Amino acid sequence: xxxxxxxxxRFALWVAALLLAVLVAFGALxxxxxxxxxxxxxxxxxxxxxxQAIAAxxxxxxxxxxxxxxxxxxxxxxxxxxxxxxxxxxxxxxxxQASGEFSAWPATAASxxxxxxxxxxxxTLADPKEQILVRFYTGxxxxxxxxxxxxxxxxxxxxxxxTLNRLLQALLIGGPLLVLVAAFGGYFLAARxxxxxxxxxxxxxxxxxxxxxxxxxxxxxxxxxxxLATTFDAMLAxxxxxxxxxxxxxxxxxxxxxTPLAAMQAILGVIREERRTPEDYEQALSDxxxxxxxxxxxxxxxxxLARGDTQSPAAYAKIDxxxxxxxxxxxxxxxxxxxxxxxxxxxxxxxxLSGEMDGLIRLFVNLVENAxxxxxxxxxxxxxxxxxxQLRIIVADTGPGIPPEHLPRIFDRFYRVDAxxxxxxxxxxxxxxxxxxxxxxxxIEVSSTLGAGSxxxxxxxxLR
Ligand code: ADP
Numbered sequence: 001x002x003x004x005x006x007x008x009x010r011f012a013l014w015v016a017a018l019l020l021a022v023l024v025a026f027g028a029l030x031x032x033x034x035x036x037x038x039x040x041x042x043x044x045x046x047x048x049x050x051x052q053a054i055a056a057x058x059x060x061x062x063x064x065x066x067x068x069x070x071x072x073x074x075x076x077x078x079x080x081x082x083x084x085x086x087x088x089x090x091x092x093x094x095x096x097q098a099s100g101e102f103s104a105w106p107a108t109a110a111s112x113x114x115x116x117x118x119x120x121x122x123x124t125l126a127d128p129k130e131q132i133l134v135r136f137y138t139g140x141x142x143x144x145x146x147x148x149x150x151x152x153x154x155x156x157x158x159x160x161x162x163t164l165n166r167l168l169q170a171l172l173i174g175g176p177l178l179v180l181v182a183a184f185g186g187y188f189l190a191a192r193x194x195x196x197x198x199x200x201x202x203x204x205x206x207x208x209x210x211x212x213x214x215x216x217x218x219x220x221x222x223x224x225x226x227x228l229a230t231t232f233d234a235m236l237a238x239x240x241x242x243x244x245x246x247x248x249x250x251x252x253x254x255x256x257x258x259t260p261l262a263a264m265q266a267i268l269g270v271i272r273e274e275r276r277t278p279e280d281y282e283q284a285l286s287d288x289x290x291x292x293x294x295x296x297x298x299x300x301x302x303x304x305l306a307r308g309d310t311q312s313p314a315a316y317a318k319i320d321x322x323x324x325x326x327x328x329x330x331x332x333x334x335x336x337x338x339x340x341x342x343x344x345x346x347x348x349x350x351x352x353l354s355g356e357m358d359g360l361i362r363l364f365v366n367l368v369e370n371a372x373x374x375x376x377x378x379x380x381x382x383x384x385x386x387x388x389x390q391l392r393i394i395v396a397d398t399g400p401g402i403p404p405e406h407l408p409r410i411f412d413r414f415y416r417v418d419a420x421x422x423x424x425x426x427x428x429x430x431x432x433x434x435x436x437x438x439x440x441x442x443x444i445e446v447s448s449t450l451g452a453g454s455x456x457x458x459x460x461x462x463l464r
Pocket of ligand 1: 370371374375397399400401402410411415416417418425426427428429430431454
Protein backbone atom coordinates (compact mmCIF):
# COMPACT_ATOMS: atom_id res chain seq x y z
CA UNK A 1 0.00 0.00 0.00
CA UNK A 2 1.26 3.43 -0.86
CA UNK A 3 2.24 5.33 2.26
CA UNK A 4 0.24 8.43 3.08
CA UNK A 5 2.59 11.25 2.28
CA UNK A 6 0.94 14.20 3.92
CA UNK A 7 0.60 14.81 7.61
CA UNK A 8 -2.96 16.08 7.22
CA UNK A 9 -4.11 12.85 5.50
CA ARG A 10 -2.54 10.83 8.28
CA PHE A 11 -4.09 13.08 10.89
CA ALA A 12 -7.54 12.73 9.27
CA LEU A 13 -7.11 8.96 9.17
CA TRP A 14 -6.18 8.87 12.83
CA VAL A 15 -9.15 10.99 13.82
CA ALA A 16 -11.47 8.77 11.78
CA ALA A 17 -10.00 5.55 13.17
CA LEU A 18 -10.21 6.84 16.72
CA LEU A 19 -13.80 7.99 16.34
CA LEU A 20 -14.74 4.69 14.68
CA ALA A 21 -13.29 2.75 17.59
CA VAL A 22 -15.14 4.96 20.10
CA LEU A 23 -18.41 4.67 18.16
CA VAL A 24 -18.16 0.87 17.86
CA ALA A 25 -17.49 0.52 21.58
CA PHE A 26 -20.22 3.01 22.54
CA GLY A 27 -22.76 1.53 20.05
CA ALA A 28 -22.12 -2.00 21.28
CA LEU A 29 -22.56 -0.85 24.89
CA UNK A 30 -25.87 0.92 24.15
CA UNK A 31 -27.15 -1.94 21.97
CA UNK A 32 -26.41 -4.73 24.40
CA UNK A 33 -27.56 -2.90 27.51
CA UNK A 34 -30.81 -1.94 25.79
CA UNK A 35 -31.30 -5.56 24.67
CA UNK A 36 -30.69 -6.73 28.22
CA UNK A 37 -33.07 -4.18 29.77
CA UNK A 38 -35.82 -4.92 27.27
CA UNK A 39 -35.67 -8.68 27.79
CA UNK A 40 -35.61 -8.18 31.58
CA UNK A 41 -38.77 -6.06 31.25
CA UNK A 42 -40.45 -8.77 29.14
CA UNK A 43 -39.51 -11.44 31.69
CA UNK A 44 -40.93 -9.33 34.54
CA UNK A 45 -44.13 -8.81 32.64
CA UNK A 46 -44.44 -12.53 31.81
CA UNK A 47 -43.94 -13.45 35.45
CA UNK A 48 -46.52 -10.91 36.54
CA UNK A 49 -49.02 -12.16 33.99
CA UNK A 50 -48.43 -15.73 35.19
CA UNK A 51 -49.22 -14.80 38.79
CA GLN A 52 -52.34 -12.96 37.64
CA ALA A 53 -53.39 -16.05 35.71
CA ILE A 54 -52.81 -18.23 38.76
CA ALA A 55 -54.84 -15.81 40.88
CA ALA A 56 -57.67 -16.04 38.41
CA UNK A 57 -57.72 -19.85 38.50
CA UNK A 58 -60.53 -21.24 40.58
CA UNK A 59 -59.21 -23.75 43.07
CA UNK A 60 -61.59 -25.97 44.91
CA UNK A 61 -60.52 -28.67 47.39
CA UNK A 62 -56.92 -28.56 46.23
CA UNK A 63 -57.99 -29.08 42.62
CA UNK A 64 -58.30 -26.63 39.75
CA UNK A 65 -61.85 -26.09 38.78
CA UNK A 66 -61.62 -25.90 35.05
CA UNK A 67 -65.18 -24.93 34.55
CA UNK A 68 -64.13 -21.31 35.12
CA UNK A 69 -62.15 -19.90 32.22
CA UNK A 70 -58.97 -17.91 32.71
CA UNK A 71 -58.98 -14.29 31.54
CA UNK A 72 -57.79 -13.83 27.97
CA UNK A 73 -55.95 -10.54 28.52
CA UNK A 74 -54.46 -9.81 31.90
CA UNK A 75 -54.52 -6.13 32.74
CA UNK A 76 -50.78 -5.57 33.09
CA UNK A 77 -48.43 -6.07 30.14
CA UNK A 78 -45.39 -4.07 29.22
CA UNK A 79 -46.09 -4.32 25.54
CA UNK A 80 -49.59 -2.97 25.83
CA UNK A 81 -51.83 -4.16 23.02
CA UNK A 82 -50.02 -7.36 22.19
CA UNK A 83 -51.76 -10.59 23.01
CA UNK A 84 -50.36 -12.91 25.57
CA UNK A 85 -50.55 -16.64 25.19
CA UNK A 86 -51.60 -18.29 28.47
CA UNK A 87 -51.74 -22.03 28.95
CA UNK A 88 -52.62 -24.16 31.96
CA UNK A 89 -51.36 -27.74 32.18
CA UNK A 90 -52.34 -30.42 34.62
CA UNK A 91 -49.50 -31.89 36.71
CA UNK A 92 -49.16 -34.61 34.06
CA UNK A 93 -48.22 -32.04 31.44
CA UNK A 94 -51.38 -32.09 29.34
CA UNK A 95 -52.84 -28.80 28.21
CA UNK A 96 -56.08 -28.13 30.00
CA GLN A 97 -56.74 -24.61 28.97
CA ALA A 98 -55.08 -22.35 26.45
CA SER A 99 -55.61 -19.00 24.85
CA GLY A 100 -53.56 -16.76 22.58
CA GLU A 101 -51.52 -16.88 19.40
CA PHE A 102 -48.92 -19.47 20.40
CA SER A 103 -51.21 -21.88 22.24
CA ALA A 104 -50.57 -24.61 19.65
CA TRP A 105 -46.76 -24.54 20.23
CA PRO A 106 -45.51 -27.71 21.93
CA ALA A 107 -44.18 -27.15 25.43
CA THR A 108 -40.59 -28.22 25.88
CA ALA A 109 -39.99 -31.25 28.07
CA ALA A 110 -37.38 -29.36 30.04
CA SER A 111 -39.76 -26.61 31.10
CA UNK A 112 -42.49 -29.08 32.13
CA UNK A 113 -40.03 -31.19 34.09
CA UNK A 114 -38.69 -28.10 35.85
CA UNK A 115 -42.23 -26.97 36.74
CA UNK A 116 -42.99 -30.42 38.12
CA UNK A 117 -40.00 -29.95 40.38
CA UNK A 118 -41.64 -26.67 41.43
CA UNK A 119 -39.13 -24.50 39.59
CA UNK A 120 -39.97 -21.80 37.08
CA UNK A 121 -38.06 -21.31 33.81
CA UNK A 122 -37.68 -18.77 31.00
CA UNK A 123 -36.88 -19.82 27.46
CA THR A 124 -36.77 -18.21 24.06
CA LEU A 125 -38.07 -20.40 21.25
CA ALA A 126 -37.93 -19.71 17.55
CA ASP A 127 -40.34 -20.42 14.78
CA PRO A 128 -37.99 -21.06 11.86
CA LYS A 129 -40.73 -20.64 9.25
CA GLU A 130 -41.93 -17.21 10.28
CA GLN A 131 -38.60 -16.22 11.80
CA ILE A 132 -40.16 -15.03 15.01
CA LEU A 133 -38.80 -15.41 18.51
CA VAL A 134 -41.15 -16.14 21.39
CA ARG A 135 -40.33 -15.83 25.07
CA PHE A 136 -41.91 -18.43 27.35
CA TYR A 137 -42.35 -18.41 31.13
CA THR A 138 -43.27 -21.73 32.72
CA GLY A 139 -44.12 -21.97 36.42
CA UNK A 140 -45.77 -24.37 38.86
CA UNK A 141 -49.22 -23.80 40.43
CA UNK A 142 -48.93 -24.88 44.02
CA UNK A 143 -51.65 -25.32 46.58
CA UNK A 144 -50.70 -26.33 50.12
CA UNK A 145 -47.24 -27.41 48.95
CA UNK A 146 -48.77 -29.66 46.28
CA UNK A 147 -48.31 -29.21 42.54
CA UNK A 148 -51.78 -28.90 41.14
CA UNK A 149 -50.94 -27.51 37.72
CA UNK A 150 -48.49 -25.67 35.50
CA UNK A 151 -48.91 -22.21 34.03
CA UNK A 152 -47.17 -21.01 30.88
CA UNK A 153 -47.21 -17.47 29.57
CA UNK A 154 -45.64 -16.52 26.24
CA UNK A 155 -45.12 -13.39 24.23
CA UNK A 156 -43.40 -12.80 20.93
CA UNK A 157 -40.28 -10.63 20.89
CA UNK A 158 -41.13 -8.77 17.69
CA UNK A 159 -41.36 -5.35 19.34
CA UNK A 160 -38.09 -5.83 21.13
CA UNK A 161 -36.43 -6.90 17.92
CA UNK A 162 -37.90 -3.97 16.05
CA THR A 163 -36.57 -1.52 18.63
CA LEU A 164 -33.14 -3.11 18.57
CA ASN A 165 -33.12 -3.17 14.77
CA ARG A 166 -33.98 0.51 14.62
CA LEU A 167 -31.09 1.28 16.97
CA LEU A 168 -28.74 -0.87 14.90
CA GLN A 169 -29.83 0.93 11.76
CA ALA A 170 -29.24 4.31 13.34
CA LEU A 171 -25.78 3.21 14.47
CA LEU A 172 -24.85 1.69 11.11
CA ILE A 173 -25.94 4.73 9.12
CA GLY A 174 -25.09 7.51 11.57
CA GLY A 175 -21.72 6.05 12.65
CA PRO A 176 -19.98 6.00 9.25
CA LEU A 177 -21.48 9.39 8.45
CA LEU A 178 -20.02 10.82 11.64
CA VAL A 179 -16.67 9.19 10.92
CA LEU A 180 -16.67 10.70 7.42
CA VAL A 181 -17.47 14.17 8.74
CA ALA A 182 -14.74 13.85 11.39
CA ALA A 183 -12.21 12.70 8.78
CA PHE A 184 -12.96 15.68 6.53
CA GLY A 185 -12.98 18.03 9.50
CA GLY A 186 -9.65 16.63 10.68
CA TYR A 187 -8.18 17.01 7.22
CA PHE A 188 -9.18 20.65 6.88
CA LEU A 189 -8.14 21.57 10.41
CA ALA A 190 -4.76 19.94 9.91
CA ALA A 191 -4.40 21.63 6.54
CA ARG A 192 -5.09 25.00 8.14
CA UNK A 193 -2.71 24.41 11.03
CA UNK A 194 0.06 23.12 8.78
CA UNK A 195 -0.15 25.77 6.08
CA UNK A 196 2.92 27.63 7.48
CA UNK A 197 4.93 24.41 7.16
CA UNK A 198 4.43 24.53 3.42
CA UNK A 199 5.79 28.04 3.51
CA UNK A 200 8.82 26.84 5.44
CA UNK A 201 9.41 24.12 2.83
CA UNK A 202 9.07 26.66 0.05
CA UNK A 203 11.55 29.05 1.72
CA UNK A 204 14.00 26.28 2.53
CA UNK A 205 14.02 25.28 -1.14
CA UNK A 206 14.94 28.82 -2.16
CA UNK A 207 17.89 29.00 0.20
CA UNK A 208 21.40 28.31 -0.98
CA UNK A 209 24.78 28.89 0.63
CA UNK A 210 25.24 31.95 -1.58
CA UNK A 211 22.02 33.60 -0.56
CA UNK A 212 20.85 33.12 3.00
CA UNK A 213 18.84 36.33 3.06
CA UNK A 214 15.43 34.66 2.67
CA UNK A 215 13.22 34.74 5.79
CA UNK A 216 9.76 33.39 6.52
CA UNK A 217 8.59 36.51 8.37
CA UNK A 218 5.36 34.77 9.39
CA UNK A 219 3.16 36.67 11.83
CA UNK A 220 4.46 35.67 15.26
CA UNK A 221 2.05 33.29 16.97
CA UNK A 222 2.85 31.52 20.20
CA UNK A 223 1.99 28.03 18.99
CA UNK A 224 4.25 25.19 17.87
CA UNK A 225 4.28 26.18 14.22
CA UNK A 226 4.79 29.86 15.09
CA UNK A 227 7.74 28.94 17.28
CA LEU A 228 9.13 26.69 14.56
CA ALA A 229 8.94 29.58 12.09
CA THR A 230 10.67 31.97 14.52
CA THR A 231 13.36 29.38 15.28
CA PHE A 232 13.83 28.76 11.57
CA ASP A 233 14.29 32.48 10.91
CA ALA A 234 16.71 32.82 13.83
CA MET A 235 18.69 29.84 12.52
CA LEU A 236 18.85 31.42 9.07
CA ALA A 237 20.07 34.68 10.58
CA UNK A 238 22.82 32.82 12.46
CA UNK A 239 23.85 30.86 9.37
CA UNK A 240 23.83 34.03 7.30
CA UNK A 241 26.00 35.75 9.87
CA UNK A 242 28.45 32.87 10.11
CA UNK A 243 28.69 32.46 6.32
CA UNK A 244 29.42 36.17 6.01
CA UNK A 245 32.09 35.86 8.71
CA UNK A 246 33.70 32.90 6.98
CA UNK A 247 33.71 34.73 3.67
CA UNK A 248 35.29 37.76 5.32
CA UNK A 249 37.83 35.47 7.00
CA UNK A 250 38.79 33.89 3.67
CA UNK A 251 39.14 37.32 2.09
CA UNK A 252 41.27 38.61 4.99
CA UNK A 253 43.40 35.46 5.00
CA UNK A 254 44.07 35.72 1.27
CA UNK A 255 44.97 39.34 1.71
CA UNK A 256 47.40 38.57 4.54
CA UNK A 257 48.99 35.74 2.59
CA UNK A 258 49.45 37.99 -0.40
CA THR A 259 51.53 40.55 1.52
CA PRO A 260 54.63 38.38 2.21
CA LEU A 261 54.35 36.78 -1.23
CA ALA A 262 54.30 40.21 -2.87
CA ALA A 263 57.30 41.22 -0.75
CA MET A 264 59.21 38.10 -1.89
CA GLN A 265 58.37 38.81 -5.51
CA ALA A 266 59.55 42.39 -5.11
CA ILE A 267 62.87 41.29 -3.57
CA LEU A 268 63.38 38.74 -6.35
CA GLY A 269 62.44 41.27 -9.01
CA VAL A 270 64.95 43.82 -7.74
CA ILE A 271 67.81 41.35 -7.26
CA ARG A 272 67.38 39.89 -10.73
CA GLU A 273 67.44 43.22 -12.51
CA GLU A 274 71.21 43.08 -12.83
CA ARG A 275 74.24 41.18 -11.64
CA ARG A 276 74.75 41.70 -7.88
CA THR A 277 77.52 41.23 -5.39
CA PRO A 278 77.46 38.11 -3.20
CA GLU A 279 76.57 40.34 -0.21
CA ASP A 280 73.50 41.62 -2.06
CA TYR A 281 72.42 38.06 -2.79
CA GLU A 282 72.93 37.13 0.83
CA GLN A 283 70.88 40.09 1.97
CA ALA A 284 68.13 39.21 -0.50
CA LEU A 285 68.10 35.61 0.67
CA SER A 286 67.84 36.64 4.29
CA ASP A 287 65.00 39.05 3.42
CA UNK A 288 63.19 36.29 1.55
CA UNK A 289 63.76 33.93 4.45
CA UNK A 290 62.20 36.49 6.79
CA UNK A 291 59.14 36.75 4.57
CA UNK A 292 58.96 32.95 4.36
CA UNK A 293 58.99 32.84 8.16
CA UNK A 294 56.08 35.27 8.26
CA UNK A 295 54.27 33.18 5.70
CA UNK A 296 54.83 30.01 7.69
CA UNK A 297 53.73 31.63 10.93
CA UNK A 298 50.62 32.94 9.24
CA UNK A 299 49.68 29.61 7.69
CA UNK A 300 50.21 27.94 11.06
CA UNK A 301 47.88 30.46 12.66
CA UNK A 302 45.28 29.87 9.98
CA UNK A 303 45.57 26.12 10.43
CA UNK A 304 45.20 26.50 14.18
CA LEU A 305 42.05 28.59 13.71
CA ALA A 306 40.60 26.09 11.24
CA ARG A 307 41.29 23.23 13.63
CA GLY A 308 40.19 25.19 16.70
CA ASP A 309 36.65 23.92 17.00
CA THR A 310 37.49 20.34 16.22
CA GLN A 311 39.71 19.69 19.23
CA SER A 312 37.99 17.07 21.29
CA PRO A 313 37.99 17.19 25.10
CA ALA A 314 38.14 13.39 24.97
CA ALA A 315 41.82 13.67 24.07
CA TYR A 316 42.62 15.99 27.01
CA ALA A 317 45.24 15.00 29.53
CA LYS A 318 46.05 16.17 33.04
CA ILE A 319 48.42 19.08 32.71
CA ASP A 320 50.65 20.74 35.31
CA UNK A 321 49.82 24.37 34.55
CA UNK A 322 52.41 25.73 37.02
CA UNK A 323 55.20 24.00 35.13
CA UNK A 324 53.75 24.95 31.76
CA UNK A 325 53.58 28.66 32.68
CA UNK A 326 57.16 28.63 34.00
CA UNK A 327 58.34 26.99 30.77
CA UNK A 328 56.55 29.61 28.68
CA UNK A 329 58.12 32.40 30.74
CA UNK A 330 61.58 30.83 30.48
CA UNK A 331 61.39 30.45 26.74
CA UNK A 332 60.24 34.04 26.19
CA UNK A 333 62.47 35.71 28.78
CA UNK A 334 65.37 36.18 26.27
CA UNK A 335 62.93 37.95 23.93
CA UNK A 336 61.83 40.29 26.74
CA UNK A 337 65.35 40.90 27.97
CA UNK A 338 66.50 41.70 24.44
CA UNK A 339 64.04 44.64 24.61
CA UNK A 340 65.23 45.57 28.10
CA UNK A 341 62.04 44.28 29.74
CA UNK A 342 61.80 42.23 32.91
CA UNK A 343 59.59 39.14 32.83
CA UNK A 344 58.41 38.35 36.36
CA UNK A 345 56.59 35.22 37.47
CA UNK A 346 54.28 34.76 40.39
CA UNK A 347 53.05 31.21 39.93
CA UNK A 348 52.21 28.88 42.84
CA UNK A 349 52.97 25.20 42.45
CA UNK A 350 50.34 22.53 42.01
CA UNK A 351 47.91 24.11 39.54
CA UNK A 352 46.43 21.36 37.41
CA LEU A 353 43.87 21.26 34.65
CA SER A 354 42.59 18.93 32.00
CA GLY A 355 43.58 20.11 28.55
CA GLU A 356 45.67 19.90 25.45
CA MET A 357 49.34 20.77 25.99
CA ASP A 358 50.20 22.36 22.62
CA GLY A 359 47.08 24.51 22.62
CA LEU A 360 47.68 25.82 26.15
CA ILE A 361 51.33 26.61 25.40
CA ARG A 362 50.17 28.51 22.33
CA LEU A 363 47.57 30.42 24.33
CA PHE A 364 50.08 31.75 26.88
CA VAL A 365 52.89 32.25 24.35
CA ASN A 366 50.51 34.45 22.32
CA LEU A 367 49.62 36.56 25.36
CA VAL A 368 53.18 36.93 26.66
CA GLU A 369 54.52 37.55 23.15
CA ASN A 370 51.94 40.34 22.69
CA ALA A 371 52.94 41.85 26.02
CA UNK A 372 56.59 41.83 24.97
CA UNK A 373 55.75 43.03 21.47
CA UNK A 374 53.66 46.03 22.51
CA UNK A 375 55.63 47.10 25.62
CA UNK A 376 58.63 49.34 25.15
CA UNK A 377 59.82 49.63 28.73
CA UNK A 378 58.87 48.38 32.16
CA UNK A 379 58.00 44.82 33.07
CA UNK A 380 55.73 41.97 32.22
CA UNK A 381 54.19 39.96 35.00
CA UNK A 382 52.84 36.44 34.62
CA UNK A 383 50.82 35.45 37.67
CA UNK A 384 48.40 32.66 38.48
CA UNK A 385 46.08 31.67 41.26
CA UNK A 386 43.40 29.10 42.03
CA UNK A 387 39.91 30.27 43.03
CA UNK A 388 37.45 27.56 44.00
CA UNK A 389 37.59 25.22 41.00
CA GLN A 390 38.75 27.93 38.61
CA LEU A 391 42.30 28.86 37.65
CA ARG A 392 43.01 32.48 36.93
CA ILE A 393 46.13 33.44 34.98
CA ILE A 394 47.01 37.09 34.43
CA VAL A 395 49.46 38.46 31.88
CA ALA A 396 50.06 42.11 32.75
CA ASP A 397 52.31 44.60 31.05
CA THR A 398 53.34 48.25 31.39
CA GLY A 399 52.81 48.97 27.70
CA PRO A 400 50.79 51.70 25.98
CA GLY A 401 47.41 50.14 26.78
CA ILE A 402 44.53 49.67 24.35
CA PRO A 403 42.05 52.47 23.55
CA PRO A 404 38.65 51.58 25.04
CA GLU A 405 36.87 51.77 21.67
CA HIS A 406 39.08 48.93 20.39
CA LEU A 407 38.76 46.69 23.43
CA PRO A 408 35.59 44.88 22.31
CA ARG A 409 37.12 43.94 18.98
CA ILE A 410 40.71 42.95 19.69
CA PHE A 411 39.73 39.26 19.89
CA ASP A 412 38.27 39.36 16.37
CA ARG A 413 40.19 37.61 13.65
CA PHE A 414 42.59 39.91 11.76
CA TYR A 415 41.75 42.82 14.04
CA ARG A 416 44.61 45.16 14.82
CA VAL A 417 44.44 48.38 16.74
CA ASP A 418 47.01 50.02 14.56
CA ALA A 419 46.72 48.37 11.16
CA UNK A 420 49.56 50.44 9.68
CA UNK A 421 52.15 48.74 11.87
CA UNK A 422 51.89 45.60 9.78
CA UNK A 423 55.23 44.23 10.90
CA UNK A 424 53.82 43.38 14.29
CA UNK A 425 51.35 40.63 13.35
CA UNK A 426 48.30 39.63 11.40
CA UNK A 427 45.79 40.13 14.20
CA UNK A 428 45.20 36.41 14.74
CA UNK A 429 47.05 35.88 18.02
CA UNK A 430 44.24 36.86 20.40
CA UNK A 431 41.58 35.14 18.26
CA UNK A 432 43.55 31.90 18.51
CA UNK A 433 44.10 32.36 22.25
CA UNK A 434 40.37 32.88 22.81
CA UNK A 435 39.49 29.84 20.69
CA UNK A 436 41.80 27.68 22.78
CA UNK A 437 40.48 29.07 26.08
CA UNK A 438 36.90 28.43 25.00
CA UNK A 439 37.72 24.90 23.83
CA UNK A 440 38.92 24.29 27.40
CA UNK A 441 35.69 25.65 28.85
CA UNK A 442 37.31 28.95 29.79
CA UNK A 443 37.38 32.60 28.75
CA ILE A 444 39.71 35.58 28.39
CA GLU A 445 39.06 39.09 29.63
CA VAL A 446 41.09 42.20 29.11
CA SER A 447 41.42 45.39 31.08
CA SER A 448 43.60 48.23 29.96
CA THR A 449 44.53 51.75 30.95
CA LEU A 450 45.92 54.00 28.25
CA GLY A 451 49.54 54.81 28.97
CA ALA A 452 49.69 52.47 31.97
CA GLY A 453 49.40 48.98 30.55
CA SER A 454 47.10 46.07 29.84
CA UNK A 455 46.17 42.92 31.72
CA UNK A 456 44.79 39.82 30.05
CA UNK A 457 43.03 37.45 32.47
CA UNK A 458 42.55 33.85 31.42
CA UNK A 459 40.00 31.82 33.34
CA UNK A 460 40.16 28.02 33.04
CA UNK A 461 38.44 25.22 34.93
CA UNK A 462 41.00 23.56 37.16
CA LEU A 463 41.56 19.99 38.40
CA ARG A 464 42.03 19.14 42.05
P1 ADP B 1 48.64 40.84 16.49
O1 ADP B 1 49.12 39.76 15.65
O2 ADP B 1 48.40 42.11 15.80
O3 ADP B 1 49.37 40.98 17.78
P2 ADP B 1 46.55 39.97 18.22
O4 ADP B 1 45.25 39.29 17.90
O5 ADP B 1 47.49 39.25 19.08
O6 ADP B 1 47.15 40.36 16.85
O7 ADP B 1 46.19 41.34 18.87
C1 ADP B 1 45.22 42.20 18.33
C2 ADP B 1 45.52 43.64 18.64
O8 ADP B 1 45.35 43.88 20.04
C3 ADP B 1 46.91 44.00 18.37
O9 ADP B 1 47.04 44.47 17.05
C4 ADP B 1 47.22 45.08 19.36
O10 ADP B 1 46.86 46.34 18.83
C5 ADP B 1 46.32 44.80 20.50
N1 ADP B 1 47.04 44.19 21.63
C6 ADP B 1 47.14 42.89 21.93
N2 ADP B 1 47.86 42.69 23.04
C7 ADP B 1 48.24 43.92 23.47
C8 ADP B 1 49.02 44.38 24.57
N3 ADP B 1 49.56 43.55 25.49
N4 ADP B 1 49.18 45.71 24.72
C9 ADP B 1 48.65 46.56 23.82
N5 ADP B 1 47.92 46.18 22.75
C10 ADP B 1 47.71 44.88 22.58
